[in-house]
Amino acid sequence: MAVNLIAPARLEAVPGARWAVAEAAIKKPGRPDMALLLLPETATLAGVFTRNAFAAAPVRVAQQHMATGRARALLVNSGNANAGTGRGGLADAQACCARAAELLGLDAEQVLPFSTGVIGQALPLDRMQGAIDTLASGLDEDGWLAAADAIRTTDTVAKGASRAVDIGSGQRIVLTGIAKGSGMIRPDMATMLAFIATDAAIDSDDLDAALRAAMADSFNAISVDGDTSTNDACMLCATGAGPGLSASDSGWPLFVSALTDLARELAQAIVRDGEGATRFITLAVTGARDPEEAREVGFTVAHSPLVKTACFAGDPNWGRILAAVGRARVADFSIDRVAIALDDVALVADGEPCADYAEADGAAVMARSEYTIAIDLGRGSGEATIWTSDLSYEYVRINAEYRS
Amino acid sequence: MAVNLIAPARLEAVPGARWAVAEAAIKKPGRPDMALLLLPETATLAGVFTRNAFAAAPVRVAQQHMATGRARALLVNSGNANAGTGRGGLADAQACCARAAELLGLDAEQVLPFSTGVIGQALPLDRMQGAIDTLASGLDEDGWLAAADAIRTTDTVAKGASRAVDIGSGQRIVLTGIAKGSGMIRPDMATMLAFIATDAAIDSDDLDAALRAAMADSFNAISVDGDTSTNDACMLCATGAGPGLSASDSGWPLFVSALTDLARELAQAIVRDGEGATRFITLAVTGARDPEEAREVGFTVAHSPLVKTACFAGDPNWGRILAAVGRARVADFSIDRVAIALDDVALVADGEPCADYAEADGAAVMARSEYTIAIDLGRGSGEATIWTSDLSYEYVRINAEYRS
Incomplete structure (x- = not known):
């Protein structure tokens, strides 16, 4: 797997x-x-x-x-x-x-x-x-x-x-x-x-x-x-x-x-080799005030079960990415300059959904076994790259049966 | 469910x-x-x-x-x-x-x-x-x-x-x-x-x-x-x-x-009615320095996928509870006075596993549809009660298929 x-x-x-x-x-x-x-x-x-x-x-x-x-x-x-x-x-x-x-x-x-x-x-x-x-x-x-x-x-x-x-x-x-x-x-x-x-x-x-x-x-x-x-x-x-x-x-x-x-x-x-992993996902966060802020956003998205299950499904339910970014512990966070992309497919620019985004394009990226979720916060030069995997049935099976 | x-x-x-x-x-x-x-x-x-x-x-x-x-x-x-x-x-x-x-x-x-x-x-x-x-x-x-x-x-x-x-x-x-x-x-x-x-x-x-x-x-x-x-x-x-x-x-x-x-x-x-829930779990945290600290510990355990999958399996893998308590963001945290119990079954006292704990007793509690995980930090009078559910295959199915 x-x-x-x-x-x-x-x-x-x-x-x-x-x-x-x-x-x-x-x-x-x-x-x-x-x-x-x-x-x-x-x-x-x-x-x-x-x-x-x-x-x-x-x-x-x-x-x-x-x-x-x-x-x-x-x-x-x-x-x-x-x-x-x-x-x-x-x-x-x-x-x-x-x-x-x-x-x-x-x-x-x-x-x-x-x-x-x-x-x-x-x-x-x-x-x-x-x-x-x-x-x-x-x-x-x-x-x-x-x-x-x-x-x-x-x-x-x-x-x-x-x-x-x-x-x-x-x-x-x-x-x-x-x-x-x-x-x-x-x-x-x-x-x-x-x-x-x-x-x-x-x-x-x-x-x-x-x-x-x-x-x-x-x-x-x-x-x-x-x-x-x-x-x-x-x-x-x-x-x-x-x-x-x-x-x-x-x-x-x-x-x-x-x-x-x-x-x-x-x-x-x-x-x-993440338990049950079917995808290898790179979270590339840029434009933060400092690297720690970028890491906070990256890990909040990386730890989101809703994002991870959407990745497992290959479902470009990018609203879940946006919701995770929005709940990261970032001080004085305005979304007005936020940009989010899946590989080369822009989803959000200046805090707004991109008008020319087509769901088929997002789905095409998420069907890949490896892709990047790029998040630019538009408020500084802090960066961080985080790697994570998706959340599958297999994860639950492995961890529910681990001791048996 | x-x-x-x-x-x-x-x-x-x-x-x-x-x-x-x-x-x-x-x-x-x-x-x-x-x-x-x-x-x-x-x-x-x-x-x-x-x-x-x-x-x-x-x-x-x-x-x-x-x-x-x-x-x-x-x-x-x-x-x-x-x-x-x-x-x-x-x-x-x-x-x-x-x-x-x-x-x-x-x-x-x-x-x-x-x-x-x-x-x-x-x-x-x-x-x-x-x-x-x-x-x-x-x-x-x-x-x-x-x-x-x-x-x-x-x-x-x-x-x-x-x-x-x-x-x-x-x-x-x-x-x-x-x-x-x-x-x-x-x-x-x-x-x-x-x-x-x-x-x-x-x-x-x-x-x-x-x-x-x-x-x-x-x-x-x-x-x-x-x-x-x-x-x-x-x-x-x-x-x-x-x-x-x-x-x-x-x-x-x-x-x-x-x-x-x-x-x-x-x-x-x-x-x-948690998505895919099969258990209703009460996290009763006591002995914290203040209620916020108690909440931090409670939520860290409540959010742990490893704890939640163990609850789904009815597996008294209490080490996962302990590991989650241990990684909560608590300042100057010493485990020497920590006590953990599943309903009336004591697992840990004074930071040590209880000598008379029998796995069958833990399993009996975790087979219940509702039980309490009681965590006493032994360092104050702060308390919090948090309610959560387990993590099942069904959770993944619901969230992987939500838009289909």
Whole structure:
């Protein structure tokens, strides 16, 4: 059902970054549901985490362990989010880290846990600890595809991408990332996990700045700026096995650009694989007073069930778009200069329906699997681009039957 | 499909308030789709309207006409919202008012227009003007039930209720109201219209105060404080045919209480008839710092598609409730004192899952057609009660096929 999305045929190995996968039958047996990424001693890490007040146990533990600045391994499971599990959940996450650390010759606080899946159930710790034993002995630089598969929950397609960047002086670095997430009607409730690595040697502060820059136009353009699900996390690792790179280098913008591009491809893949999605929709908001205002309008439209069901039906019921724009939290909002278009078909200009708009033209755009809803507020130069999917029967089926 | 909702068998006539209905085949033929309420010269009116920046033409015209303080008639149509119709839409709304006024011996600005239905299409003015002729000659104090039926769009059940109040000294007044609205997954996008009348004689200021007091715990507890659809409106009329009543009278609180109770019944009827609804859910939020904070949490949970699909499935996936609470926009939110219960089944206490919670108990509550999700934030005395419905296949079908 994913919209123009296929699993990557291959992903570039990142020197120094080794993955392993194993089956712990966390939710059900039959496929790998755990993955481990081990990084060399030279590695640095950056991460962004959910701001949900009920942040899951693994998120809390990962943040604590990150704070030591000594992290070396990421331990991921699908099938159970270990969220809403109280003190027992924290102990379970720590136990998993300890087991992995013991096998890898690390301290427990050098292992960061990540979980995604059902909320409110205890992890099957025994089965997971057995799987961790398997993980520790199967690490491989060519493990990215297998890891992309193991971290899926309702994802129908494994998500990953690679980039190579020439950062000058003939020096080439590689970037590879994987992601999971597909509950996209309200992206701020879907668990989104992303793990990106490069072989460049980058200090922690620069790496953190690069990650935050890349997030703004990628994962944060499909999700409401981090105050998202209980488990969201995006990690960026620099193994240090390759060339050194710092924010003052001439090659730095090329690196950030490639990272942003990679993150955007992963973020868009999550939307394309949105639960029950049949359309990939770009909301291009311009003419706002500032980017935040543009984002508010974009997300209000993107979150509108009435807009999303009209998109599913391919019905150019553009009044629903207009109604959503009109209820966005925008101060002193006059519609007199608002323009709305579906791809190249103008619907509204200067706040009025376009006289020459023909419904057949709107329907032709909405029959496409991908199109842009362009909204110009006519009151400034603030812009934002948001990606979203439609709302189908299949979305309801997936989420009504998720635990069965 | 409505949850424990049947159409009223009868509605009390309100002396002085006369309704008529007629068929204009606005969207399709076969049922009355216009209604007219005529009030006597003694009448006063109060109204609240949508805050959507794209407020529909009839809303703008109604607000202008209200401002004259001379309003005498309400002209309502279903099937077409006359929203997003630009200057032409304003002219059409005014033309309808003028036609009705001419037939009723009023000025055009004494007639307030109300429309609900598809957005972005011009009214079929010719057919409507013919129907207005019929309306003007069919006015009847016993017309409430017929009017409740004529203003429906996707409503499966006509909605109305009556109250009688003894305001002291043996004086009895009557209150009758009708409402329409059923797009409830995000109530702030459903058009909700409500028309309530009493035979009491009440001055405009007092009437306005009574309406605003009643809204807080009724229509504004199912919708986000007025910044709602393009067409929302709730009107309260006092015909003046009965006893006089003012805010300083001892009977006033009885009147406001009866009005609130009536409005709540109508508002709840809208939720019970929510598009595709199979459950009627009360969100009782307590322990917030203030009522606004409680409302924010209640609406965040009420608007969560993941919570709503879990409710549809009868699945006690309470982690979704917790995740929604956690992402509400609440400042300095610590979960340490949060308690969550499904009716009498405690799920979370002091931010931790209850040890003695059994999933069968949660499932038993969620199998009920009506239940309460109680959320205590443990940080103050602010409270709010919000009513909502679940999200089903049928919701998607209704909204994907609405215009076909």
